[in-house]
Amino acid sequence: MDEPAEQDARIDWPGGAIFRPVRTGNAFEEAIERILQAIKLGIFAHGDRLPAERDLAVRLNISRDTLREALRSLQQAGCVESRRGRYGGTFVTYRLPAPNLSDLRRAAEDLGAELEDALTYRLVLETGASERAAKRDLTDDQRAYLERRLADLEAAPADAYRQCDSRFHLAIAELTGSNSLAGSIAETRMRLNDLLNAIPMIGRNIEHASHQHQAIVRAILTQDAEAARRVTEEHLEATAALLRGFLG
Amino acid sequence: MDEPAEQDARIDWPGGAIFRPVRTGNAFEEAIERILQAIKLGIFAHGDRLPAERDLAVRLNISRDTLREALRSLQQAGCVESRRGRYGGTFVTYRLPAPNLSDLRRAAEDLGAELEDALTYRLVLETGASERAAKRDLTDDQRAYLERRLADLEAAPADAYRQCDSRFHLAIAELTGSNSLAGSIAETRMRLNDLLNAIPMIGRNIEHASHQHQAIVRAILTQDAEAARRVTEEHLEATAALLRGFLG
DNA sequence: CGCCAATGGACTGATTCTGGTCCATTGGAC
DNA sequence: GTCCAATGGACCAGAATCAGTCCATTGGCG
Incomplete structure (x- = not known):
């Protein structure tokens, strides 16, 4: 009634992002x-x-x-x-199954177009979380908590690596003090988790990731927000590239 | 069983961010x-x-x-x-009620501790969205869409300003191509909307915001991601400061 | 004028979810 | 040895929600 011509310019249709499902099916x-x-x-x-x-x-x-x-x-x-x-x-009693390339492709198909959506979303959330965490004044407990997670990850056996990795990144999310942010990061990790679990772990990648993890922690603890953001972005882009490589 | 001592170091308790409500009450x-x-x-x-x-x-x-x-x-x-x-x-048939300071305080109390949560979350989401949008190659339609939203906002009468502002920022969110991201931004805007609506609009603030809006659009259209992020952060921090000012 | 498609309005039976109550089992504390 | 608190196990009546169907209204089109 007001501006009918505008409707044409809209990306999909009115309320695209608002009128999403109120609840999941079940x-x-x-x-x-x-x-x-x-x-x-x-x-x-x-x-x-x-x-x-x-x-x-x-x-x-x-x-x-x-x-x-x-x-x-x-x-x-x-x-x-x-x-x-x-x-x-x-x-x-659950134990992680061994990584498997056909699992990877199946998981990727389940996600479909959501894959890029999830990767973008994750990048925004986690780089933002690292930056916010670096800008906060952390308590000694919080600093110890973060370092503990990093140490766990460094010491993780291969079959627990991905789990420790998730716990490490979730720890950063928690340090932001924003429950909404931590919740979204957890949720997005979940969406991508099946994919990440299915990627075979290569020593060179793990070593590289390890350096990045250390750099992120260092940046957060020294309150270097810009570095925290940058290294986190590199870290996530590396994983995303790996994933796209195995899929493409 | 594995590492009981760790439990103490946890921020709240295991699964804090994961075991949030599966569905809203109703x-x-x-x-x-x-x-x-x-x-x-x-x-x-x-x-x-x-x-x-x-x-x-x-x-x-x-x-x-x-x-x-x-x-x-x-x-x-x-x-x-x-x-x-x-x-x-x-x-x-709804019409926006006039801004009202007591409404503002009531709305703030409804949010309670969620206020800082929402402000942090919004900052992360929207700065990230601006950056992602600036890094994408936009179609002519998308560029026109963004500029249209900006023009609408510039021309908005006082009683439609906040609505046009939301539509402008939601437009940026949509340009990221990530539905999840756009959805979260919309949701967070909703959480804060009652508060923002209750802030009296001051000419000087609007003028300042207008410059920032233009700068954000310019940065996105020229694919200057760093500037897009920075100006968006300034823009949101200004609003947040205004809000805290009225509440404190 | 009569038809038709799109819309809101209303009802019903099936299904899911809830909130509450009570029971069964277990290992530590006294 | 007895008691007790914390836990899983089971059931039920009622509310909320869903999926499907049919009705009522309306304005344009042929």
């Missing part, structure tokens, strides 16, 4: 995905105990019944196992 | 919020027609029944009105 499938990704991201290692059902249900904002349904599926898939009684709980 | 309330914010953001002006119920329901991934419940609420609140028949639809 609460219990989403819960499965979250838990599984938390495990794949290395937040819970083999043998770790997940939070109690009652707590986890509150965190995920779903009913305990729905959560239990999800846990039952994970149990049947052999990813977790439950023990009753005090000091019982649900324990992680 | 589909129809969420739908109301989305539509209302789309209107407040200026995506639909007074008199505009919203997408047809059947389309909108698909976009929001909710059933048409739930959407209709939301629209009924908006109708009762006097924000929209519906007309049947071909060339009918649901039309926006």
Whole structure:
């Protein structure tokens, strides 16, 4: 009514970015995905105990019944196992499968056009997070936490490398103090995680990445925001290039 | 079991960023919020027609029944009105209320600790978006789209300024080509929108912002990514400072 | 004028999710 | 040895949501 001609100039149609899904299709499938990704991201290692059902249900904002349904599926898939009684709980039994190129291609197809979307999004989020983290005055605990994550990553055996890598980068996200930012970074890592897990790890790449990780930590701890941003960008672009290389 | 001592060093507790709510409490309330914010953001002006119920329901991934419940609420609140028949639809009748300082404080209290979270998140997202947009090779249509948004903003009457401002910044987000990024920016704008709407508009600020908007567009169109990032950061920090000033 | 397509309006049965309650099991504390 | 608190296990009534169907209204087109 006001400016009908404008409609033509719009990228897709009114509200393109606003009118996206209010919720994902299914609460219990989403819960499965979250838990599984938390495990794949290395937040819970083999043998770790997940939070109690009652707590986890509150965190995920779903009913305990729905959560239990999800846990039952994970149990049947052999990813977790439950023990009753005090000091019982649900324990992680999942182990990372070996990287596999056909898995990579399949995972890439699942993502489809979302791949570039996710890579761009990740770049923006993580470079921004590094910069923000470098600009904050960190407490000694926070500094120690970051260095611990880096040390864990440096010492990680090959089969735990990617998980430690995720925990390292999530630690940086947490240091920004923005829950929204940390949440989005975690979510985007999840989206890309299957792909990253499927990339064979080459010594030369790991060594290169290791230098970059150290440089990022150094930049954050010395509050050199510009360097933190730049090195993070290089680091992520290297991974993205590797990924595109294996796919193209 | 693996490293119990580590738990102490964690920022909050395992999975802090991962185990966030799977879904917001309520589909129809969420739908109301989305539509209302789309209107407040200026995506639909007074008199505009919203997408047809059947389309909108698909976009929001909710059933048409739930959407209709939301629209009924908006109708009762006097924000929209519906007309049947071909060339009918649901039309926006909402008008922006005048800015009001007590509204500002109330809105700020609603956000609470989320305020700094949202400001940080917005800064990361939007500076990143400007940089990415500047690094892309834009089509003529896209360049024209961006310039159109800027021109609209420059010409905007006071009561439509904030809406045009949102549309301008959302346009930049769309130019990144990352739907996730554009979606997050829209969402964060929504979270802050009530606050921004409540800030009285001062001529000097508008003039300053206008220069920055022009500089951002110039930087994007000349593919000067570094400048795009820097000016966007200055621009957002100015708004944030203004906001903190009114609140502190 | 009559048809038709696009739209909002309304109903219904099935499905999912919730919130609550109670039970079963376990290992430590006393 | 007994008790107890924390945990998983199970069930249910009701609410929310969905998918599908059909109706009512409207304005343009032939």
